[in-house]
Amino acid sequence: MLAKRIIPCLDVREGKVVKGVQFRNHEIVGEIEALAERYSNEGADELVFYDISASPDGRSVSRDWVRRVSDLINIPFCVAGGIRSIADAESVLEKGADKISINSPALRDPSLIDRLVKRFGTQCVVVGIDSHHDGEQYSTWRNTGDETKASDSGRMTLDWIKEVQDRGAGEIVLNCMNQDGVRKGYDTKQLAAVRRIATVPVIASGGAGEIAHFTDVFKHCDVSGALAASVFHKSIVSIEELKKSLIDAGITIRPYTPGS
Amino acid sequence: MSLVVVDACGANISSVLGALRRLGSEPVVTADASVIQSAERVILPGVGAAGNAMERLRNHGLVDVIPALTQPVLGICVGMQVLFSGSDEDNVDCLGVFDERLKKFAADPELPVPHMGWNKLKFLGAHPLLTGLSADSWCYFVHSYRADSFSGTIAESEYGKPFTAVVAKDNFTGVQFHPERSAETGACVLENFLNHCS
Numbered sequence: 001m002l003a004k005r006i007i008p009c010l011d012v013r014e015g016k017v018v019k020g021v022q023f024r025n026h027e028i029v030g031e032i033e034a035l036a037e038r039y040s041n042e043g044a045d046e047l048v049f050y051d052i053s054a055s056p057d058g059r060s061v062s063r064d065w066v067r068r069v070s071d072l073i074n075i076p077f078c079v080a081g082g083i084r085s086i087a088d089a090e091s092v093l094e095k096g097a098d099k100i101s102i103n104s105p106a107l108r109d110p111s112l113i114d115r116l117v118k119r120f121g122t123q124c125v126v127v128g129i130d131s132h133h134d135g136e137q138y139s140t141w142r143n144t145g146d147e148t149k150a151s152d153s154g155r156m157t158l159d160w161i162k163e164v165q166d167r168g169a170g171e172i173v174l175n176c177m178n179q180d181g182v183r184k185g186y187d188t189k190q191l192a193a194v195r196r197i198a199t200v201p202v203i204a205s206g207g208a209g210e211i212a213h214f215t216d217v218f219k220h221c222d223v224s225g226a227l228a229a230s231v232f233h234k235s236i237v238s239i240e241e242l243k244k245s246l247i248d249a250g251i252t253i254r255p256y257t258p259g260s
Numbered sequence: 261m262s263l264v265v266v267d268a269c270g271a272n273i274s275s276v277l278g279a280l281r282r283l284g285s286e287p288v289v290t291a292d293a294s295v296i297q298s299a300e301r302v303i304l305p306g307v308g309a310a311g312n313a314m315e316r317l318r319n320h321g322l323v324d325v326i327p328a329l330t331q332p333v334l335g336i337c338v339g340m341q342v343l344f345s346g347s348d349e350d351n352v353d354c355l356g357v358f359d360e361r362l363k364k365f366a367a368d369p370e371l372p373v374p375h376m377g378w379n380k381l382k383f384l385g386a387h388p389l390l391t392g393l394s395a396d397s398w399c400y401f402v403h404s405y406r407a408d409s410f411s412g413t414i415a416e417s418e419y420g421k422p423f424t425a426v427v428a429k430d431n432f433t434g435v436q437f438h439p440e441r442s443a444e445t446g447a448c449v450l451e452n453f454l455n456h457c458s
Binding site for chain 2: 120123
C-alpha cells in the first residue's frame with residue numbers, strides 16, 4: 001500500500017530558511033541544511049523548499065544550497081519558486097532536486113508545463129496552484145508570493161487542474177489560500193472536489209494546525225500527501241506523534257523509526 | 261576495483277552519487293563502454309521516459325554492451341526498466357536481460373498515476389541485495405509503468421495489484437524505487453550492492 005506523505009515546507013531566502021508574517025518582515029529561522037536534516041531524521045516523507053529569493057523581480061539567484069541538501073538527505077525533495085524556464089529547472093534538477101514545482105510562470109505560459117514534461121519527465125514536474133474562494137467559486141491566483149502583485153488569474157481552479165494534467169504535470173499541490181496560515185484545518189470540501197477530478201497525486205496545502213486536521217484531510221479527501229509549514233516550524237505538531245496518530249487512525253503511513 | 265555509475269540515460273545522477281558518497285564510495289561517472297566493461301560494479305540510474313533512455317544508450321553505443329556485462333549490475337528506476345524486453349512507454353524495445361515487458365498502471369480513480377511516494381516491500385526470495393532489510397521496509401517510488409511480478413522478482417510492492425519492486429537474474433539486479441531517496445532502506449540496498457553482490 002502506498003503511504004500518505006507528510007511534507008514539511010521550508011521558505012528559503014538568500015540561502016537561509018526564513019519565516020515571514022504575511023509575506024513581509026522575514027526573519028531567519030535557521031540554516032537550510034540543519035533544518036532539512038532535522039525534518040528528514042524526524043520522519044518527514046519529503047521536503048519542499050519554497051525559494052522566495054528570486055520571484056518578484058525576475059533575478060536569478062544562486063541555488064548552491066540545493067546540491068548541499070541533495071548530498072545530505074536521503075528522502076526526496078522538491079524546489080518551488082522562481083522556476084520560469086527549462087534552464088531554471090535544469091539547474092535545480094542537476095543539483096539533485098527530485099522535483100520542481102511551478103506556479104505563476106505556468107499561468108503566464110501554460111506551454112511551459114509541456115516543455116518541462118517533455119524534457120524532464122512527468123515525474124518531476126509539479127504544478128502549485130493557489131486557489132481562492134471569493135464566496136461563490138474557487139479561482140486560481142498568481143504571484144501570491146508578493147501581496148502587491150497578487151491577483152486573480154481569471155481561471156477557475158478545477159479548469160486549471162484539468163489543463164495542467166492534460167499538459168502532463170505529475171503532481172498537483174493545491175494551496176487553499178483562505179485557509180493559509182490560519183491553522184484551522186485544510187479546506188476538505190475543495191480538496192475532495194479536486195481529488196474527484198484529479199488523475200495525478202494531489203497534495204493538500206494550507207490550514208494545518210493540529211493532528212486532527214491531517215487525519216481529516218486523509219480520511220475525507222484521500223489526498224496523496226499533506227504539506228504544512230508553521231505547525232512543524234513552531235513545533236506545534238511533531239512528525240513522530242503525527243505519524244503515530246495517523247497510523248492509529250488506520251491511515252497508511254511510513255512509520256517513524258527512532259534513531260534513524 | 262572500481263564502481264561505475266553510467267551517465268547515459270539522461271538522468272539526473274547527482275542524487276545517486278550523493279548517496280554513494282554517503283556510504284564512502286567514490287564512483288567513476290562515465291558513458292564510455294570500455295570503462296564500463298572494466299568496472300568491478302556498474303550502476304545504471306535512470307529517470308524520465310524509457311524511450312529517451314534507450315535512445316541515449318544507443319547513442320553512446322551501450323545497447324549491446326550492457327546486457328553482455330558479467331560483473332554485478334544494478335539498474336535504478338528507469339535504469340531497471342531498460343533491462344526488460346521492452347516498455348509500452350514509447351512502445352520501445354529495451355535491453356532484454358529480463359523477458360517481461362513494462363505496462364502502464366491502469367487508470368483507476370482510486371489510484372493516481374504516477375505511483376509516487378513510499379511503499380512497502382514484500383520479499384519473495386532471499387538475495388544478497390536484500391541482506392539485513394527489516395520486514396517493515398519502505399521505499400520511495402516514482403513511476404507510471406510497472407512490471408508484473410514474475411520469476412525474477414525478489415521483492416514486490418502493491419499498488420492496485422502487486423508489481424516488481426526488486427528484480428534479479430545472474431549478475432543483474434534492479435530496483436524500481438529510488439534507493440538514493442529511500443532513507444535507511446535505500447542506503448542498505450546500495451551498501452548490499454557494493455559489499456555483498458558478486
